[in-house]
Amino acid sequence: MSSHRIEKDSLGEVQVPAEALYGAQTQRALENFPISGLRFPRRFIEALGLIKQAAAVANRDLGLLDPEKAEAIIAAARQVVDGEVDDQFVLDIFQTGSGTSTNMNANEVIANLATEHLGGRRGSKLVHPNDDVNMSQSSNDVIPTAMHIAARMALEAELIPALQRLLAALEAKAEAFDDVLKSGRTHLMDATPVRLGQEFGGYAAQIRNGIRRLREASYELSWLALGGTATGTGINRHPEFPARAIQLISEVTGLEFFEAENHFEAQAAKDGYVMAAGALNTLAVSLMKIVNDIRHLASGPTSGLAEIRLPAIQPGSSIMPGKVNPVLCEAVMMVCARVMGNHLTITVGAQHGNFELNTMMPVMAHAMLESIHILTGACDAFRTRCLEGIEADRERCRELLERNPAIATALNTVIGYDKAAQVAKTAAAQRKSVREVVKEMGLLTDEELDHYLNVRDMTEPGIPGH
DSSP: OOOOEEETEEEEEEEEEOOOOOOHHHHHHHHOOOSSSOOOOOOHHHHHHHHHHHHHHHHHHHHHHHHHHHHHHHHHHHHHHHTTGGGOOOOOOOSSSSSSSHHHHHHHHHHHHHHHHTOOOOOOSSSSSSIITTTOOHHHHHHHHHHHOOOHHHHHIHHHHHHHHHHHHHHHHHHHHHTEEEEEEEETTTEEEEEEHHHHHHHHHHHHHHHHHHHHHHHHEEEEEETTTSSSSOOTOOTHHHHHHHHHHHHHTTSSOOEESSSHHHHHHHHHHHHHHHHHHHHHHHHHHHHHHHHHHTTSSSSOOOOOEEOSSSSSOOSSSSOOOHHHHHHHHHHHHHHHHHHHHHHHTTOOOOOOOOOOOHHHHHHHHHHHHHHHHHHHHHHTTTGGGEEEEEHHHHHHHHHHGGGGGGGHHHHHHHHHHHHHHHHHHTOOOHHHHHHTTTTTHHHHHHHOOHHHHSSSSOTOOO
């Protein structure tokens, strides 16, 4: 048997591998774009399958598609949704900016599967990839629709749950460390006291806000371009098609989707996508701050802050025995950097909505889904391998706090700012505590110092001693 079959498209004959479920247009794109080896992620392929399934149901119910063909297409699309034929989605991310090649990849795979379901021969087009599988659609509305569906499913099923788990772990640490008094720091310099629990409570608030922003982004992604067809006018589709298809997509995914209020905006602009990428970028900034703080708080063990201890999960050096590094923090930092870069990719891509179509959609989709995926993995790994095992070194926190000259701030209302500044500078220069310097200067009695230098009170709103 030949290792290839001959198929035809509008440009002529093409040799396609005999075993391939895809056809001529996919083969041309495979040969035209041997660029990176990057492929569309699973979520995007799943979304394409959902769209083709919903379209077949809607077209059948509207009397446009033969019921037998429709059932075969629905069954084939389900195989795509379930990941049974992912190896047939062979095209590079860097291709035609509309994603037409990948839409045709899906159409051809589903058409050949449906053809075989009906007893036909692979490549015979008993079920036609354009006329049947792509009925009432265009690549120009399918690809932006898949972008939104895939990103929203990934946000709701993967990243937001991972963030909720991270939030719970941070809140637990905030509660566990609420009694740990320590030096605050501003400009990396000693500042008035805080509680370690307050610091972790701040981290928890960042993640809580991140979840809120992602839920807002998810809503932005609920508006779908499906129904605009080629340029947003809806040519070649039934007036009821988008509402019917989108309703089915909502039912299958368990997420509520809506037809775009303006199809020209939905296909030419990607503002909602940029907004969602911005929420991911903000989350990356939050995570970068959190893990940077944590690795600095754990720095040492002898020449750093060493106020907290991280779990020792692997040797830190190939030459220095016994060294342990904050490797999970570093991994998260690299993920954050990648997400920030992906945000820029999406920002630049969204600028290329020339007239009635954006022409950088594949790379935008890849960047978005990669960001969601790696943020999910980073949050779970950091939580389970680092955060949950963090311990406070209470003795070290107390030791550093006792030498903190900023404690003199609590004396402002008693001895005045200028005197308090003199106390602080003397304490820092002579490596003495504020209490020692005040006593040496004869400014306050022991009883007065006890009253005004209650460190716990300094971590709450109010005027010390009043």
